Amino acid sequence: MKRYIFGLTGSHEVEDGQELTFETDLAAFEAARWLAARLVSSHPELSGTTSVFAKRKDGGETYYVSL
Numbered sequence: 204m205k206r207y208i209f210g211l212t213g214s215h216e217v218e219d220g221q222e223l224t225f226e227t228d229l230a231a232f233e234a235a236r237w238l239a240a241r242l243v244s245s246h247p248e249l250s251g252t253t254s255v256f257a258k259r260k261d262g263g264e265t266y267y268v269s270l
Contacts (some may be wrong), residue, residue: 204224204225204226205224205225205226205227205228205231205259205260205261205263206222206223206224206259206260206261207222207223207224207225207231207234207257207258207259207260208220208221208222208223208257208258208260209223209234209235209238209255209256209257209258210255210256210258211242211249211253211254211255211256212253212254212256212267213249213252213253213254214249214252214253215249215252215253222260228259228263228264228266231257231259231266232257232266232268234257235255235256235257235266235267235268236255236268238255238268239254239255239268239269239270242255242270243270249270250270251269251270252270253269253270254267254268254269254270255267255268255270256268
């Protein structure tokens with residue numbers, strides 16, 4: 204299982220220090236997409252100014268999803 208950190212980048216900079224595990228990179232990307240959809244529905248002011256990211260702890264890929 205791979206470990207990821209999630210956060211926001213753009214007009215808001217936040218990094219969640221807790222690590223989450225996912226079996227695949229695609230599963231982590233889907234979690235980032237789900238989080239982005241939830242955030243934009245509850246905080247429309249973030250739309251176009253902020254992205255959600257999922258970053259692998261082992262120095263691998265970082266996935267960005269725009270709100």
